[in-house]
Amino acid sequence: MTCFWDAILQTLRSNSDVYKILNNVNSPKELITILKAKNTLTTDIIWQGEQFTKLQLKENHEWIKDYDISMIHKGHMTSSCDPFFCLLVYLIDIKIIHNYAGHEIIYSSKSPKKTFKFSSSKSHMR
Numbered sequence: 001m002t003c004f005w006d007a008i009l010q011t012l013r014s015n016s017d018v019y020k021i022l023n024n025v026n027s028p029k030e031l032i033t034i035l036k037a038k039n040t041l042t043t044d045i046i047w048q049g050e051q052f053t054k055l056q057l058k059e060n061h062e063w064i065k066d067y068d069i070s071m072i073h074k075g076h077m078t079s080s081c082d083p084f085f086c087l088l089v090y091l092i093d094i095k096i097i098h099n100y101a102g103h104e105i106i107y108s109s110k111s112p113k114k115t116f117k118f119s120s121s122k123s124h125m126r
Helices: 003-013 016-021 028-037 054-065 069-074 083-092
Strands: 094-100 103-108 114-120
Touching: 003 028, 003 083, 003 114, 028 054, 028 069, 028 083, 054 083, 083 094, 083 103
Parallel strands: 094 114
Antiparallel strands: 094 103
16 A cells, blocks of 8 residues: 555656656655655754754654665555655655645645645545
8 A cells, every 4th residue: 555655656747847856756665765865854844834843853854764665565654744744845845735634734845836735534645
């Protein structure tokens, strides 16, 4: 089950300018590999109107670094403050609006170039 990654890839592909920034990835595994290689502290990201503390930045960085790609088909447990969304916002200067079961969660760079929207339930993301 790779719906989290598939939703991101589909959105990236429909935005070819940012898709190129991530080297035109073709699979969820490639996407994770690239994101792990580009993993950094996501300073200047705003989540729900707040900036991250140094501890939160470190924890997000460590979480991505330790992410086990071999578990990709077991599903991604998207958190309410998902480190991969934070990293995407940071790397490609965007805003992400994630509607989780009716609750809107907003991640943003300080001056985003685009807005990506995702929606998910307890078991699926689109």
